[in-house]
Amino acid sequence: MTAEEKKVIMASSAGTIFEWYDFYLYGSLAAIIGAQFFTPFPEATRNVFALLAFAAGFIVRPFGALVFGSLGDLVGRKYTFLMTILIMGLSTFLVGLLPNYYQWGVAAPIILIVLRMLQGLALGGEYGGAAVYVAEHAPIGRRGYYTAFIQTTATLGLLLSLIVIISVQGYVNGNWPDQPVLDAAGAAMTNLDGSPMMQKAFNAWGWRIPFLGSVFLLLISLYIRLQMNESPAFKAMKEEGSASKAPLREAFGNWRNGKFALIALFGLTAGQAVVWYSGQFYALFFLQNVIKVDSFTANVLVAWSLILGTGGFLFFGSLSDRIGRKPIILAGCLIAALTYFPVFEALTRVANPALHAAHQTPVTVTANPEDCSFQFNPTGTAKFTSSCDIAKAQLARTSVNYTTIEDPNATAAAIQIGDAVIPSYDAGNLAGEELAAAKSTFDTSVADALKGAGYPLVAADNTSVAVASNFVDIFTGQKLAIIAILTYLILLVTMVYGPIAAMLCEMFPTRIRYSGLSLPYHIGNGWFGGLLPATAFAISAQTGNIYSGLWYAIIVAAMTVIIGAIFVPGGTQNKSMFTDDPEHKMHR
Template structure:
């Protein structure tokens, strides 16, 4: 690579060189495809949950599906350690090739995996295993791409150059949504519905005896986007093979300055280890919850809480991504001028302040009938010892008490309710308006008695909710937002939804656009891949990846569809406080690039 003048003012105004464009394109394109693979599952979580977690009730099934999605995030820090160490030892390029190969192969296998109906409990176990492998690969991917671009970028434009990498997660999500929309339209338009099955493989029938049918996309068409990943894998491998090693890493290797134990050097001493802690709690923790709230939980919220059909929800999110993605570059470039820290913390602060009114507005605009019905007082009267936390991550608990059954039924209908304590031993009941409906204890019943009690209870609750205005039947809800095609968004209601979602995406771009440059500048070249990858993936893998399941479970348990938002709000607010105190300010937090001749802080 030709020598670069690192004069800050000069580099901010000169055009990007051909070599720099190639580096950014190669890194970004491969990373987009990896995020596409990873996010297919998140976008199709509800459908996949019905295929692989069949025996559980719908509300529990949704949480298990989200937890399987989160499983890939849980192991991301391990992937960061494994591939981060390899990246610092053997180079950025070869680590790229390994991560993209693992990601592409596991995604293809998800598309081939038989469902619970065919393989029983082995199917969800294998699914989670594949998700873990995806998480390992992604744990090594992001840090490598960010470091590779940062080590090619001049000082004064690192925020702008690395912001292209920051767009890849959103563009990968957008690509996955577009593919899902196209495949959904084609499959449902050209193939016949498929008979729905029970957990034991028998045909599902409605109360009137008619067979329950599934849209072909929900039955089998969801596999097509996963299988298409084989094409993306071939493209990604070709792109990665054309890349050269990072000049900073090559120079370091030639000079014999590479670390022989990057993990120990990065985290085994307080000198460098403290920056990993600062990066985690003062930056990536808050960035992660804002990122996943604004993209993944917003999508899940619309589909499973606001009750928009999946096609419509995906169209709205896709448009918000199209409108908002450019702000990654804007805030990345802005961070070169005013600093990374103020932009990231401002995004976290705005999220903490506005999440409650924003998500409430999303419900009010997207499903006015549901929002109006939620003003009807609903109460669950139950003994405290009869109620348990509704969702168990390992699936060992059975929620059969009268209180659990009552809460589950209301959560499935997105009902806001309050809980009133009753005497120990008394059965739970639901009060909707003036109607009181006693619940039942499933553990005390069996066979026909249990089936009759379940049918009677659900019928009474649904009748009372309908009388209170709850739109339980989609065909009866004429006010809910619905799109017929990708460009069917030009009404006041639909544009308002896109605007709300775009605001959430802009918050995402504020916290995410400058984060790569900020993290890269905390560590020297010899340990940069390892040093920045671990705090990034702990923040995004644990605090972010577990967010959709955590928020949904808390909301269901508390009887308020917005209660779970306290999780991202508290985390984002904590990052604002910690970051303001401990994260160094300035356009560069701690310039330790060995290819930076100035070797000093830039304030």
Template sequence: MAYNTTDVGEVRSRPMTPEEKKVIIASSAGTIFEWYDFYLYGSLAAIIGAQFFTAFPEATRNVFALLAFAAGFIVRPFGALVFGSLGDLVGRKYTFLVTILIMGISTFLVGLLPGYASWGVAAPIILIVLRMLQGLALGGEYGGAAVYVAEHAPANRRGYYTAFIQTTATLGLLLSLIVILIVQGYVNANYPMVGVVDLQGAPVMGPDGQQTMITAFNSWGWRIPFLGSIFLLLISLYIRLQMEESPAFTKMKEEGRASKAPMREAFGNWKNGKIALIALFGLTAGQAVVWYSGQFYALFFVQNVVKVDSFSANVFVAWSLILGTGGFLFFGSLSDRIGRKPIILAGCLLAALTYFPVFEHLTRTANPMLYQAQQTPVTVTHAPDDCSFQFNPTGTAKFTSSCDIAKASLAKASVNYTSAEAEGVTTVTVGDTVIPSYDGAALTGDALAAEKARFDGAVTAALGQAGYPLAAGDNTTVAKASHFFDIFTGQKLMIVITLTYLILLVTMVYGPIAAALVELFPTRIRYSGLSLPYHIGNGWFGGLLPATAFAISAQTGNIYAGLWYAIVVALMTVVIGTIFVPNGTHKKDIFAE
């Protein structure tokens, strides 16, 4: 029987049946749980870094923790290749079952994995392997969910219904933050602080001569959300088993029109390969950096650069997600009327134009004392060849030069500084105080410890005189939430509003993207075709953003310099998308090819 695309197009324009709505809700709910699993690590990156990367210098630990987070994104395109092909060959439903199993089991095992102190270097290696398995599963998840929903939705509301899939990423992050807040509050309220020990089991002593203490949540309580994800896995499996196969895929299989080699057909000829490149550089690359800047880097920035405590930072970001998530449905629906392209590119352009003032406003509002201290001139004077770019993917580089030691110390304190070149040992100038650094490679044992204590003490004293709030108790201006609803002061509301603006930019670029990608590819290769450019854009351009931005900021001495990465990529997408992405795809019959 011939396949009548006109009839199908008319059928798809009718309102959705209750059964179809149930299928889409079930698909979205399962995807929320999968994103929850994936985002737990991102939300707890700093705490996990202290557990699994204790062998690395403290100043570079955040970079390694973020790199392990990025590892899950790096492999996502490979998951798109494997599961995209599987989805086009055997169906959407069974691919969903495989991806949720891999994701759920990997997340549960992270909660069981001993730290560096117990298993040594094997611990961070296994952690990264588990992150990569999560990334592989997620690489096959999104394309299937987007295609599955789009092939059920009425033609004139495709943007609106696929926007529900777009909300799942943010709702998964919100769910992870809420679980973390509940567990963190309960554990810290009912269990005592835990003393920190080094790799030999000896107590780690603080500047006051007392053992360094951390909260029970930071010590072991962070594992509970990972272990608890096993219940979400069981719920997700139940939901996926209730789902029916996509009617478009079933019809195509019955009529023998399915592709026998979807990967080769999707990317092995210029006609389809060109579409994938346009989708990557003209849509998903810019969408990705705006998404990860607005959600992940914003959380990391508030917590680790602006020095807001993790509980308060999670509260502020959680409220911004609650207030902003409706934007996905709004912009998805709007794209059904005016098109996908103008909304996505407008979001990228707004982000590029406003990121610098918005993040500076975030610092000034959330930690006024830190912002004021950053106006004091600080200069690092170093020999031309003494500084390294402190981004170490392999973990083998040792940052021991006098310049690296000085820059690492200032980056840790969120100091804005400038650089100058002169021969000799690096010096740090804070106001009128000049502090010589030291060469960590030339010293050992007690001599190294003495020089470190001398330099750290001098830098701490000089920054303290300049107004830097190095000790939390000395800073009465930093924003702090005592509980989830403690946001109703001028300072806290302004933080939430600022973060909500970043989330609204996310909804502009991310709300219509699923429909935009679905409409670029024919049914027979749709799962494979859209999955790869989406996951290269989001896995590589987006997933590497937090670690890259942090390293750029640490190297340049400007806490905002890392934003250039997102701005340049977003502007690239505006230019390429304006020229090459077709207009009017929202009017396309996706069953006609």
């Protein structure tokens, strides 16, 4: 690797790491931010809404790919880089400044989602540019290894965000007292005994520090990008006068090139995306929200798995130069589809043994099927007041596995936990003190029955759950086992993600490469992958099983294996299919 090639990789990778850091700050702090901006909504809805605000940044990524991909093919890779980093950096900084719901009302969550969309637009143009820029500097026989450095940036950006969050969280909570929790009207909330309800200082205001600090990363990134030169393949194409005048129309407006975009989407990036997000972001969400590991411990354990597994990107990228990109990517998708259920079940068993043991107690909800709704409420406007919906929501909040028994003659839903049968109530037919009394009786009865069945409802009473007191507090059998499971998931991520940049670059000619690869990549990762946490959460809540949300990732990964095996070109051949590219002339 020459000094110039090292400079290209370092400059591209550093800027992209900072962009991913900005983007994933929100994902890592979704629950805390949701409490600040979505407080008028019930807890379960707030979690889904917060995840969808996170997904908003993904939904618009393909549009960013179209806009910046076209610019990258028309005016060059370098100047497009500068635009994407500036938009991303400023949007992230403004999230840190944005007043919460209590100060600005409904305008606050709306502006928050707009800023997330700007981040998604910027990222839609960033990744394709970085991958293309490095690929067009790399020797043909080493594209997999060279572009694998770009593939590490998403994981390193997530790791950087986790390390910053852990550091700031520890410092703020250690030096500032707890803050009162406010209700939707801005008044201090109280516990049942009348004492004030408190929250950690980091949850109240300290979460803003990582966002505000990103302005320093923005300045560094801008400086790095200004030192970069245009890619030699793009310059050669410009000099020959063979650049596309309408890259979007040329890339997607005819079947010859358009079919490669469809094949890349369904035969590569869709499966790669669900494996990537299952192994990293959903694993973190699962630890925190489903199996009730505290956020600090979950961040520490995931951070260590990222540290241990990140080298796999370079290994599989380099291996793809020798045995082919396609076999490695599809093998990763297949292994993930076959092992996700036992792996996530093992994660529950190791991280929270009390919860795993409690799942052996049968729990059922008997209800009239017409009384039950699909409780996916992204806007926070729907009201779920039926006895069935109330019963299922109560169990979902406590990560209970349950089955639904349909009884068309049932007038009200009932929960059975062991030998205890607890009737639910219809909130739509009650009001005032009568509603409050029914809710209190129901909540107390369910809590007592779950506690009797061994469910750990209060963190202080659960001594079996994994807890880390600091970043290096991992040297116990339980925590090392969790890290090993998470590292396995990361290695699957590296299999599918390490070779993907080189594979996509080789599917499109230079004149439309930025546009051609960016759209299928960001539809796959933005829509199939980015919506995975919210979709999996909703499926699990609907079916009554904490693992059933994994079916989404498994089905998409299996689809990619089948389509990729039949339609994706390449096999063990790693070269562009377009032999008239300027890069071929340079490397001959």
